[in-house]
Each structure stands twice: as structure tokens, then as C-alpha cells.
Amino acid sequence: MIFKNLHMFDDEFIPNKIIGREKEIYDISSAIRPLFNKMPGQNLFIFGPPGTGKTLCAKHVLTEISKSSKKIYPVYINCWVNRTRPAIMYKIMKSLGDFVPRRGISPDEMIDDLNRTLSDSWGVVIVLDEIDKTEDREILYDILRMLNTNIVLIGISNLNSFEIDIDDRILSTYSPKRIEFKPYSVNEIKKILEERAKYALSPGSYNDDVLGLCAAIGYNAGGDARVALNALLSSAKEAQMNNMEKITTDIVNKVRQELFVRKHVNDLKGLEKKVYDCIGNGKTSSEIHNLFPDVTERTIRNILSKLINKNMLKRIKLNGNRYRYVKR
Ligand SMILES: Nc1ncnc2c1ncn2[C@@H]1O[C@H](COP(=O)(O)OP(=O)(O)OP(=O)(O)O)[C@@H](O)[C@H]1O
Ligand SMILES: [Mg+2]
Incomplete structure (x- = not known):
């Protein structure tokens, strides 16, 4: 078990301790x-x-x-x-x-x-x-x-x-x-990750190197804590999917290559591009899904989370479990 509390990675989650502010x-x-x-x-x-x-x-x-x-x-x-x-x-x-x-x-x-x-x-x-x-x-x-x-x-x-x-x-x-609000230093981001991991992940499922690498990803993205938290979350999910007990730096590196290379809009292809283009001024996931009735909801959700990790989209919580996706 990698996760103790997955929802602590939600963007809207308010942590008990706010680091460096x-x-x-x-x-x-x-x-x-x-x-x-x-x-x-x-x-x-x-x-x-x-x-x-x-x-x-x-x-x-x-x-x-x-x-x-x-x-x-x-x-x-x-x-x-x-x-x-x-x-x-x-x-x-x-x-x-x-x-x-x-x-x-x-x-x-x-x-x-x-x-x-x-x-x-x-x-x-x-x-x-x-x-x-x-x-x-x-x-x-x-x-x-x-x-x-x-x-x-x-x-x-x-x-x-x-x-x-x-x-x-x-x-x-x-x-x-x-x-x-200035960009975070790499140390501040690392502390933010440590604090979050303590409550959200099982003890022993991560180590200092993993957090350091995720912190570096966030730091290189402009001192961005969200990018770092998403790097850790995606790595944890990847480890869990492969039935591993620990997140390794290899996994973080793999996830980083797949997800965190910020793409230009022109580099998007196929369905990814269509989904990005349809968003306009912002849409909920069901509005997006309705435009692609032949595609499963899961596929749409995967594309949306990829675009979020590429820092091209942002998710805003509406009421309940509904979200609105907007372009960055
Ligand atoms: N100092 C901090 N301590 C703990 N968590 C933090 C800290 N700063 C940011 N985070 C986490 O990073 C994520 C992004 O933070 P937040 O949404 O406040 O950024 P923002 O400055 O409003 O970004 P944007 O300009 O994109 O709206 C959130 O999940 C938040 O909980
Ligand atoms: Mg904000």
C-alpha cells in the first residue's frame, strides 16, 4: 500500500502546516x-x-x-x-x-x-x-x-x-x-513534500531522494509546489499500479519524462489536441465527455490529468465532486 490518504493531494486540500509563507x-x-x-x-x-x-x-x-x-x-x-x-x-x-x-x-x-x-x-x-x-x-x-x-x-x-x-x-x-508571492526555493518545496507525504503516503513507501527529485521538478518548473506535488502523486500512482511497495527515483524519472515535459500547444496530437481545443473558456469533465461520446470517460479523464501535469490545464473544484477545466 503506497497511499494512506489520496485526497490530500487534491489541489483544494488545505494542509495543517503551510511552509515558508x-x-x-x-x-x-x-x-x-x-x-x-x-x-x-x-x-x-x-x-x-x-x-x-x-x-x-x-x-x-x-x-x-x-x-x-x-x-x-x-x-x-x-x-x-x-x-x-x-x-x-x-x-x-x-x-x-x-x-x-x-x-x-x-x-x-x-x-x-x-x-x-x-x-x-x-x-x-x-x-x-x-x-x-x-x-x-x-x-x-x-x-x-x-x-x-x-x-x-x-x-x-x-x-x-x-x-x-x-x-x-x-x-x-x-x-x-x-x-x-515569489517562487519557492527547492528546499521549501522539499519541506512541503515531506509534510504532505507524512500524512498522505504510507511510511516506508518513499525516501528522501524521491522527495528531492520531485522537489527539483517543481523548482525547475518555476518554484511551483503544485508541479512537485503532482510529480509525487503521479509517481506514487505508477508505483501502486505496478504493485511495488516503494516509489523509486527510477519511477519519478520515468513519470517525469512522460508527463512533465511542458509541451507546446502545437505539439499536441489526436484526441489530446481535440480535448484541449474544445475547452475554450473552460468546461466541466462531463461537458467535455459529451463532446466525445465514442470515447470512454476514463480515457477523457486520463487525457485531462496529463494536460494538467503538463501545466497546460488547471482544474477548479465546483460543488460536490465536479470540476471545471480551464486553460493556463
Ligand atoms: N507553503 C505551502 N505549504 C504547503 N502546501 C503548499 C504550499 N504552497 C502551495 N502548496 C500546495 O501547492 C498547490 C498549489 O498551491 P496554490 O493553489 O495555493 O497555488 P497558487 O499560487 O494559487 O497557483 P495559481 O496561480 O496557479 O492559482 C496546492 O495543492 C497547495 O496546497
Ligand atoms: Mg490559485
Whole structure:
């Protein structure tokens, strides 16, 4: 048995220990802290390359808030999934205390209702992950203006020049403090893997060399913890499939050659290319499968996980066990 707990490799899994991001977590918490004294907080813009822990740290801070106060409302929105103004508004309203918008009422009335719900709150923290995917920047202005309570708006993006797309009026209302997430060092990635392996894999099924090699793969991919975790996961699956008791560096090397060579879109062939091309602005696996009725679901799933490992696609969890696949 290689695996102890497979689901700890899910991208959405929040580990108990977050390695090497103490300062960033402190900075995010500090921006929110004034809300606890019913004072305005500081808006933030978090940026950095893929797999550097931006989403993880933001979600961690939201969880801490909900543990320590019932008066401060956390809201997390992934703008890949909710891109339009109505979708984002609806999501905010739904997240804020089971607020159910009534049919046939105008947006203004809805906001009035919402403000009544929030009348004794100390503040709202809204994380807009992948903020550059919003179709309409005006939503930032709306969010910052619509509630009669203190709001901390936290935008997250891979781009550091996002502000260029925002007009001055919106920017002067948002005026975020910028927090940069730098690529991880190879040692930090190795510690992340050690910590995860301890709980997710059986003791004795891996060794230091295996973790070091996976860490190097993540480091070479741009200091990306996700790539390193996926390298370890794929190697563990490969070992398990071959009925081996241990993951070896040979397996990691084999998996690396098969999966982690970042391909160019033009190098994709056959079904792999068709699947990649059909994704457009993002699709769920069943939407993708429906386009290829002659192919088994398993084949589609394998292609999708290969494309993820090649860093060409990303998976975002919807409700339940559903995922949306988007291009990187
Ligand atoms: N410091 C860390 N400690 C433990 N796990 C980490 C750490 N940083 C990242 N991870 C893990 O790596 C994966 C990617 O992290 P995360 O999703 O936060 O990256 P991101 O910066 O939001 O990337 P993207 O820009 O692609 O959205 C997740 O599975 C997360 O749990
Ligand atoms: Mg993210």
C-alpha cells in the first residue's frame, strides 16, 4: 500500500502546516485585523506565478477569520468560474449568511436586503481569486460601494500588471497594497513534500531522494509546489499500479519524462489536441465527455490529468465532486 490518504493531494486540500509563507500570511491578516475593531481594513492585490501558495494562504486566512469571529464574513470567489457581474454578485449574496435573493426584485432592492442582513456585522472580506478573469472591472467598484459595512477586497492574480486594465476611478477606490508571492526555493518545496507525504503516503513507501527529485521538478518548473506535488502523486500512482511497495527515483524519472515535459500547444496530437481545443473558456469533465461520446470517460479523464501535469490545464473544484477545466 503506497497511499494512506489520496485526497490530500487534491489541489483544494488545505494542509495543517503551510511552509515558508509566514510573512505573507501575516501581511494578509494585518490588512484584515482593523475589521475586528470595526475599523476599515486595507485592500490587497496578491500576485505571483502558479503554484506559489496564493490561493492556499488566502483560504487559510478566511478559515481563521470564520473561527475567530461571527461578525466578520468571509467570501471566496474564483473568477474563472464566476466571471460576469451578475454571477459574482449572486455568489457574494449567497455566501453572506444564506441570503436568498427573492425573485422579481431589483438589484438595488437586493442590495438593501443584503445590507439589512449585514447591519450588525463588523465587516466582510471578499477574495476574488484569478481576478484578471473578471469580464468587467466595474464589479470591483460595485463591490466596494454597495455594502454599508467595512470591506476588505483581496484580488489574486498571476499577473503583476493587472492594474493597467483598471480605470483610475476604480483603482482609486480599490487602491490595494501589493503582496508578491515569489517562487519557492527547492528546499521549501522539499519541506512541503515531506509534510504532505507524512500524512498522505504510507511510511516506508518513499525516501528522501524521491522527495528531492520531485522537489527539483517543481523548482525547475518555476518554484511551483503544485508541479512537485503532482510529480509525487503521479509517481506514487505508477508505483501502486505496478504493485511495488516503494516509489523509486527510477519511477519519478520515468513519470517525469512522460508527463512533465511542458509541451507546446502545437505539439499536441489526436484526441489530446481535440480535448484541449474544445475547452475554450473552460468546461466541466462531463461537458467535455459529451463532446466525445465514442470515447470512454476514463480515457477523457486520463487525457485531462496529463494536460494538467503538463501545466497546460488547471482544474477548479465546483460543488460536490465536479470540476471545471480551464486553460493556463
Ligand atoms: N507553503 C505551502 N505549504 C504547503 N502546501 C503548499 C504550499 N504552497 C502551495 N502548496 C500546495 O501547492 C498547490 C498549489 O498551491 P496554490 O493553489 O495555493 O497555488 P497558487 O499560487 O494559487 O497557483 P495559481 O496561480 O496557479 O492559482 C496546492 O495543492 C497547495 O496546497
Ligand atoms: Mg490559485
